[in-house]
Amino acid sequence: NEASISSSGEVHISNDPIPPNEELSIKFHNQSPHRVDLYWDDGEYGHQVATLEPGKLGSVNSYAGHSFFVTRHGVKEGLFADVDTPNEHRLIYTVSGKSRDEQFIIPANAAPSNDVCQDRFSICAQQAVQGACERSPGWMIVHCCKSCDPYLNSRELIDPAKRCSVDHLNTPPPVWKAGDLNSMFESWMNNATLDQYGLEVLSAPDCKKYNATWEKCTDGGPWVVIFNNFLNDNEVADLIRGGEIEGYERSTDQGAANALGEQEKIVSMTRTSSNAWCMHSCERLGGVRSATRKIEDVTGIPSNNYESFQLLNYGPNQFYRSHHDSSMRDDTPPGPRILTFFLYLSDVEEGGETHFNKLGLSVKPKKGRALVWPSVIDKDPTFWDSRMYHEAKDVIKGEKLAANHWIHLNDYVTPNKWGCTGSFS
Ligand SMILES: O=C(O)CCC(=O)C(=O)O
Numbered sequence: 001n002e003a004s005i006s007s008s009g010e011v012h013i014s015n016d017p018i019p020p021n022e023e024l025s026i027k028f029h030n031q032s033p034h035r036v037d038l039y040w041d042d043g044e045y046g047h048q049v050a051t052l053e054p055g056k057l058g059s060v061n062s063y064a065g066h067s068f069f070v071t072r073h074g075v076k077e078g079l080f081a082d083v084d085t086p087n088e089h090r091l092i093y094t095v096s097g098k099s100r101d102e103q104f105i106i107p108a109n110a111a112p113s114n115d116v117c118q119d120r121f122s123i124c125a126q127q128a129v130q131g132a133c134e135r136s137p138g139w140m141i142v143h144c145c146k147s148c149d150p151y152l153n154s155r156e157l158i159d160p161a162k163r164c165s166v167d168h169l170n171t172p173p174p175v176w177k178a179g180d181l182n183s184m185f186e187s188w189m190n191n192a193t194l195d196q197y198g199l200e201v202l203s204a205p206d207c208k209k210y211n212a213t214w215e216k217c218t219d220g221g222p223w224v225v226i227f228n229n230f231l232n233d234n235e236v237a238d239l240i241r242g243g244e245i246e247g248y249e250r251s252t253d254q255g256a257a258n259a260l261g262e263q264e265k266i267v268s269m270t271r272t273s274s275n276a277w278c279m280h281s282c283e284r285l286g287g288v289r290s291a292t293r294k295i296e297d298v299t300g301i302p303s304n305n306y307e308s309f310q311l312l313n314y315g316p317n318q319f320y321r322s323h324h325d326s327s328m329r330d331d332t333p334p335g336p337r338i339l340t341f342f343l344y345l346s347d348v349e350e351g352g353e354t355h356f357n358k359l360g361l362s363v364k365p366k367k368g369r370a371l372v373w374p375s376v377i378d379k380d381p382t383f384w385d386s387r388m389y390h391e392a393k394d395v396i397k398g399e400k401l402a403a404n405h406w407i408h409l410n411d412y413v414t415p416n417k418w419g420c421t422g423s424f425s
């Protein structure tokens with residue numbers, strides 16, 4: 001029932017029922033210690049509608065009969081009430097439609113379940129029946145553990161220590177051993193088939209021997225080479241189109257991992273560009289496939305060791321501050337990124353150079369040009385080359401479009417499929 005106060009000060013109680021199609025403003029009070037994401041349950045994977053800080057009140061517009069669920073912020077781990085008692089239940093809120101100011105409480109004891117093997121979404125059971133557990137085991141084990149258990153033993157494999165073990169993944173040996181990095185670059189030097197790509201050495205361990213064109217090249221330096229005409233117009237166009245199909249989003253960094261091996265995405269302050277990951281329909285574009293095949297031919301490293309193309313878009317004043325593409329040591333199943341194949345998909349009127357901070361070397365964007373450098377050292381390809389810090393200078397005028405193909409020491413595709421790379425996109 002609705003109460004209203006008229007201008008004369010009388011209180012009227014209305015018995016009119018609320019029409020079922022009336023939009024209602026529903027309040028959620030987050031009394032839990034967690035930062036939570038609020039999802040409208042659309043019967044599939046849910047739509048995130050709000051993020052609520054601990055202690056805060058938020059409101060969403062909704063309709064009678066609609067349901068909502070809450071998860072820990074950034075990961076889709078559902079929250080439950082009374083997790084230490086047998087009464088534990090998933091927090092699901094259904095709009096009653098009986099009041100115009102319905103308020104729901106996310107209680108102080110809301111927490112992820114002690115049993116990590118849960119179905120997070122309404123659609124899990126149906127997806128499992130349709131074969132999704134076998135097709136995308138990593139994602140499904142973590143998000144639809146209950147429904148996948150009969151197919152995949154997901155209750156056990158949800159533990160990343162089991163799911164991501166060497167025994168379970170059973171991937172081929174590393175592509176490089178000591179000395180192979182140098183051998184690859186050296187083999188490029190007298191390979192006539194690479195002439196068509198306009199190979200130019202900027203920095204190398206022996207500047208004279210390899211005709212390095214960078215005037216500050218110093219002997220003993222790392223390899224940095226460019227292929228001035230690596231991509232043709234069709235490959236450039238398909239990579240750009242692929243990025244548009246996937247949709248560019250503001251770049252994020254990866255945060256800490258939870259017990260299931262999921263990492264939260266955090267909006268990056270050191271990287272203001274947008275990016276898109278080339279998956280599914282993007283990966284099927286002819287020009288995208290031929291770009292990958294070219295890189296396989298040139299490097300001799302199979303595309304199973306590559307991350308998906310990451311497409312980059314920088315507008316005026318956007319940048320990516322100094323960073324390394326690898327870490328000092330990387331014990332994850334794919335191993336470190338050993339090589340970056342960086343592709344420029346546009347010219348830039350002013351700014352946007354890739355600058356190697358420690359070397360003092362800048363490379364100008366040019367449509368179709370590839371810039372290639374290793375992130376590890378020749379004598380131990382599991383260890384980073386600390387000289388390879390680099391940044392993307394601010395774009396001053398124009399737009400910069402580019403793409404990364406990061407190449408790992410080990411198979412990347414298999415661990416990624418099993419949810420062993422921190423990414424569950
Ligand atoms: O945009 C550039 O020039 C470099 C980008 C980069 O280093 C990266 O995406 O890791």
Ligand SMILES: [Fe+2]
Pocket residue numbers: 323324325390
């Ligand atoms: Fe980088």
